[in-house]
Amino acid sequence: MLLSFSVSNFGSFKDKVTFSMFPGKISKQHENHVLGCMQYKALKGAALYGANASGKSNFVKAIAMLRAIVTGESTKNILLNQFKLDVSSSETEFEIVFQHDKITYQYTLRTNGISILFEQLAIVQQYGKLKSLFIRENDSVTINSLLSKSADWYKNRTFQATNAYLFKLWQDGIIPNQKKISGSKHIINAIDFFFWLFPITPHSVANPVAFSHYFHQKDFQLFLKELLRVADLGITDIKWVSLSKEDTEKYFKELLARSNVPNEYGTILSKNELGEMLALDIGPNGYNGYALKTIHNGVEFKLSEESAGTIRLIDLALSFFFLRDPNFCLIIDELDCHLHPFLSKFLLQHHMETTKNKGQLIVTLHDLNLMTQEIWRTDEIWLAEKRQDGSTDLYSLYQFSPRFDANLQKGYMQGKYGAIPMIGSFDDE
Amino acid sequence: MMSNFGQRSQFKLIIQLFYEGRTELDYLQKFIRQRNKNTLIRLNKILINPNPLTLAQEAASRFDDLEMDNSEVWIAFDDDGRDAEVKDAIDLINNSGKDIHIAFMKPCIEIWPLMHNGIDNVTTPSAAQSKLESIMPSYDHDRNPYFDLDKMPNYEGAVVKAKQWQTSLSGDPEYNSAKYAGIYKLTEKIAGVE
Numbered sequence: 001m002l003l004s005f006s007v008s009n010f011g012s013f014k015d016k017v018t019f020s021m022f023p024g025k026i027s028k029q030h031e032n033h034v035l036g037c038m039q040y041k042a043l044k045g046a047a048l049y050g051a052n053a054s055g056k057s058n059f060v061k062a063i064a065m066l067r068a069i070v071t072g073e074s075t076k077n078i079l080l081n082q083f084k085l086d087v088s089s090s091e092t093e094f095e096i097v098f099q100h101d102k103i104t105y106q107y108t109l110r111t112n113g114i115s116i117l118f119e120q121l122a123i124v125q126q127y128g129k130l131k132s133l134f135i136r137e138n139d140s141v142t143i144n145s146l147l148s149k150s151a152d153w154y155k156n157r158t159f160q161a162t163n164a165y166l167f168k169l170w171q172d173g174i175i176p177n178q179k180k181i182s183g184s185k186h187i188i189n190a191i192d193f194f195f196w197l198f199p200i201t202p203h204s205v206a207n208p209v210a211f212s213h214y215f216h217q218k219d220f221q222l223f224l225k226e227l228l229r230v231a232d233l234g235i236t237d238i239k240w241v242s243l244s245k246e247d248t249e250k251y252f253k254e255l256l257a258r259s260n261v262p263n264e265y266g267t268i269l270s271k272n273e274l275g276e277m278l279a280l281d282i283g284p285n286g287y288n289g290y291a292l293k294t295i296h297n298g299v300e301f302k303l304s305e306e307s308a309g310t311i312r313l314i315d316l317a318l319s320f321f322f323l324r325d326p327n328f329c330l331i332i333d334e335l336d337c338h339l340h341p342f343l344s345k346f347l348l349q350h351h352m353e354t355t356k357n358k359g360q361l362i363v364t365l366h367d368l369n370l371m372t373q374e375i376w377r378t379d380e381i382w383l384a385e386k387r388q389d390g391s392t393d394l395y396s397l398y399q400f401s402p403r404f405d406a407n408l409q410k411g412y413m414q415g416k417y418g419a420i421p422m423i424g425s426f427d428d429e
Numbered sequence: 430m431m432s433n434f435g436q437r438s439q440f441k442l443i444i445q446l447f448y449e450g451r452t453e454l455d456y457l458q459k460f461i462r463q464r465n466k467n468t469l470i471r472l473n474k475i476l477i478n479p480n481p482l483t484l485a486q487e488a489a490s491r492f493d494d495l496e497m498d499n500s501e502v503w504i505a506f507d508d509d510g511r512d513a514e515v516k517d518a519i520d521l522i523n524n525s526g527k528d529i530h531i532a533f534m535k536p537c538i539e540i541w542p543l544m545h546n547g548i549d550n551v552t553t554p555s556a557a558q559s560k561l562e563s564i565m566p567s568y569d570h571d572r573n574p575y576f577d578l579d580k581m582p583n584y585e586g587a588v589v590k591a592k593q594w595q596t597s598l599s600g601d602p603e604y605n606s607a608k609y610a611g612i613y614k615l616t617e618k619i620a621g622v623e
Contacts, residue, residue: 003435015462022435040435097435128434379437388455388575395471399440401498414494415445418473 001035001042002197002329002360003097003104010065010092011058014083014391019059021046021360024379024398033352033377035326035360037099039126043380045352048364048394049371049412050384051421055392056364057201059384060333064199066094066109069116071194072167082113085390091117097124100189100327106130107166107190115161121190133186136165149182166190196327198319202337224317228294231343233310236297240279240290248289252280256287274304275311312338316347323351328359335363341370348375371409378402383419440471442622444615445495447476447484449506452538453612455575457505460616463578469622481506481518489525501530503615508535508604509554516604535609539570544590544610545581552607588613 001021008016021043023034033044050056061081067073082092095108103123110118119136123146134154135142139161143151159168170191178184221239228235249256251272268280277292293300294310303311316335322328336344344367351361352375365371371381379398387393400417402408411417448454454474461470475495476487484504492502504522508515515533522529534540539557543549546564551557558570565580567573581587591613594606603609 015467020435020437022437024437024439124434128432387458388451389458393467395468396437398437399468399471400443401439414491415473415475416495416497416500418471420474422474422477 001037001099001193001326002362003040003042003099004095005063005097006093006095007059007062008093009083009089010062010094011081012053012055012083012386012390012392013058013062014086014389016093017392017394019046019048019382019394020396021362023377024396026377026379026398026404028404029373029377030352032355033380035358037102037104040099040104040124042099042360043377044357045348045361045376046363046380046382047348047370047376048362048382048384049366049368050364050419051386054384054386054419055394056384057333058392059394060199060201060331060364062094063197063331066096067194067197067199069109069111070107070164070166070191072164072171083391098190098193100193101185103186103189105186105190105193109164116164119165121166121186123186133183134165141165146186147183150180150184153181166194192327196325197329197331198322199331200316200319200333202334220318220321223321224314227313227317227320228310230346231313233307233313234296235294235310237295238314239293239295241293241300243278243289243291247291248280248287251278252287252289255280274302276303277314307338309338309340309343313343320347320351323357323359323361326358329362330359331362333364334366336365336367336370341367345370345375352376368409368412371412373404373406373408378404378406378408381408383417385419438468439499440469441499442470442618443497443500444470444472444619445475445500445502446472447478447488447502447504448474449477449479449481449484450538450574451477452574452576453505453532456538456541457615457619459576459578461619464620466619466622470619475502481511481514482521485518485521485525485529488529489521489527492525492527492529501618502528503530503532505532505612505615506534507537507554508533508609509537512604516602519602519604530614531603531611532615533603533609533611535603535606538612540608541587541610541612542568542576542581544587545583547583547586549590549608584616588617 003022004018004020006016006018007013023041023043035042035044048056048059090112091110092113093110095106097106106122106124108120109116117138120132121134122130122132125131132144133146134144141155143154147154157168157172159165169187174181174184174187178188225238228238255268266282270278272278279290281288281290292303294306319330323330348370351357379396381397383395383397385393397408397417457472461467461472476484478484484506488502488504495502519531522531536552537554537557539561540551542565543551543557543560548560551560561568565577567577591610594609598606603611
């Protein structure tokens with residue numbers, strides 16, 4: 001569960017800005033949006049608004065960057081995108097506060113884009129007091145008291161300058177060896193948090209690997225079918241339809257050529273160049289190919305024949321399904337991309353008001369119809385604004401103390417809360 | 430001492446700004462950041478327009494929509510040798526019955542950074558701009574008309590001088606003065622927010 005995220009010198013972020021999921025002191029507003037945590041409470045959702053180029057996507061990218069470093073997706077090159085309009089600082093800092101297994105942690109990482117300079121994992125105690133678990137400075141690691149019984153194991157890890165030490169602990173087998181390693185629970189909690197933190201962009205597609213876990217799961221199939229029914233897309237069913245042997249061999253030609261594949265039981269999903277979702281299901285008796293097809297009044301359609309909105313909804317479906325899990329934190333850049341406002345509103349309200357959904361949903365939006373207290377508490381709405389020097393300022397609508405019945409959309413359009421574009425006119429007009 | 434970890438603060442001052450040029454906005458944003466008041470103060474861009482009278486008319490007509498707790502409507506513009514328009518704009522605000530604050534500079538906004546450097550003897554925009562170019566290397570009136578706060582060393586001195594000019598008016602309207610730096614009223618408001 002995400003509690004706060006701070007970033008400096010990344011993308012359009014110059015000075016440190018902090019995005020917070022801690023609830024503000026307000027009443028009469030969606031009290032069910034406050035998730036019960038032991039020590040610190042968190043909000044169930046957040047919406048980020050702002051003009052084009054104000055930094056909304058960079059916010060999502062910053063979280064994605066930190067996740068990529070910590071989960072080892074970005075181990076060879078950190079590939080940072082630092083603030084280019086002022087090169088006085090070469091260090092980027094990420095600081096994230098989260099809760100996992102009822103314990104609150106703070107993880108800090110500083111990098112110059114070439115190597116990791118500083119990394120710390122700490123437990124956040126009462127009143128925000130930090131109890132450090134480890135501190136890594138360049139290639140040196142300090143192990144603190146909670147991990148001290150296994151200090152040798154922790155200290156003996158060798159890692160590259162571009163590796164997160166946290167990732168290295170996971171890579172070196174802290175999970176299989178957790179019973180032997182003191183304090184491993186905290187490391188595993190932190191790693192788990194990052195794996196459950198899921199940023200997606202307007203053009204990212206369903207993660208085939210994640211989707212494959214749910215290929216045979218009835219719960220997800222029912223959820224997807226129900227979602228498509230509710231969305232009024234004219235789809236009466238969606239299912240995996242068997243491919244002929246020739247088509248299977250054609251679509252999975254490269255995969256099947258790999259000598260070990262036929263021995264790996266399971267389901268492998270892929271998308272072809274037309275955007276169709278394909279599955280290769282391998283069992284002890286051989287393999288079968290499938291394609292995801294929609295059914296309209298008994299007639300099968302390929303995904304490539306569906307509208308951009310339908311494809312977007314199917315791509316998002318698995319992520320929304322995961323929101324049932326209290327550990328899942330989904331961050332969607334431009335949720336409203338390709339979706340009708342009614343459908344976006346339905347997706348948001350469904351998550352925010354469904355008690356069995358315990359995960360967190362953070363979205364960036366342009367659609368002002370969705371800036372309403374019908375969906376959000378005022379502390380759940382955030383605004384991004386580009387300052388005159390090109391850097392991004394991030395603040396919450398809660399900071400204006402709007403009344404519980406204020407028309408937020410109208411106030412925003414009037415400029416009352418800032419973060420609106422100053423649209424000019426063509427010079428020749 | 431208890432930490433405020435996790436607590437979220439509300440803005441103590443919301444400035445709804447109608448302004449003439451990007452220089453005013455840029456300076457005020459930098460000033461707020463320099464004073465570490467970002468989490469306490471919000472500066473909203475409401476309208477940018479080169480004409481003081483248009484700013485005054487818009488501020489008066491949109492005032493009621495912009496009002497909320499802790500908010501103030503400000504208009505910031507320069508004289509730039511336009512005494513007649515400036516007189517109309519200031520009179521319009523004063524006669525509107527609305528609580529609109531004016532940050533008016535004469536001859537132009539560049540007088541303000543010069544005052545931070547102990548210079549207050551310029552009376553035309555071009556003199557102020559060329560003087561500023563000589564003491565602030567990054568400033569270029571045509572290409573980069575923004576202020577480097579590191580080259581504005583004596584804020585307190587500038588405020589003292591601006592207050593002296595204000596006092597010397599003795600009830601005369603601001604547009605009758607030869608030099609004026611009403612922006613101090615806004616910066617002092619910002620500086621005073623705790």
